[in-house]
Amino acid sequence: MRVTIEHREVASGVLGNHKDSYVDCTVNFSEEESAIIKARDLYREGFIVRTSTPIPTKTQFFSTNIIRTIGYFMAIGGVFRGIYEGLAHAPTNSIGGPMFFLGVGLFIWGWFRTRKEDKRFESSEQEITVKQLLNKPSFTVHAWNPAAAKGIENDIRENLVSLKNLIKDSAQIQAKQTFEL
DSSP: OOEEEEEEEEEEESSOOOEEEEEEEEOOOOOOHHHHHHHHEEEETTEEESSSSOOOOOOHHHHHHHHHHHHHHHHHHHHHHHHHHTTTOOOOOSSSSHHHOOOOOOHHHHHHHHHHHHHHHHSSSEEHHHHHHHHOOOOEEEESSSHHHHHHHHHHHHHHHHHHHHHHHTTSSSOOOOOOO
16 A cells, blocks of 8 residues: 655635645555455445535635525526516617526526535545545545644544555455364
């Protein structure tokens, strides 16, 4: 098992004055380990780590609600404008249709952002399985600061050592044993 762990810091916030820390981890199994995983069906084995995204800020909540509200009013305004233009036999360069579709698009975008923010609050953890690591060997964990990132790295190392031991111990099935107690 070859593991690569990288720490990175990303500017966040409206003005970019806040820093978020991330721990990126890549796990590559050897051919022998992949064979053991396949032979013993260890695909569901894994571990749990923190989530890969930070908690949404108040600004993100506010802007999401503004996007949805503007989209809602634009869509309704587009319908009314289209009806008015249809009744008034307006020229072909009407604004009702584009206004409606832009409003619907903004509303849907706001809905997806709301869903993403809600999902972040539903779980503060992510499960990393062997199957996921075989399909996509990289995963990311969010940390509040660099010191927390070091602690998360230690947790990841412990979990990967346990996973390595599980794979190694699953290589051979124990033979029948007889003993007295």
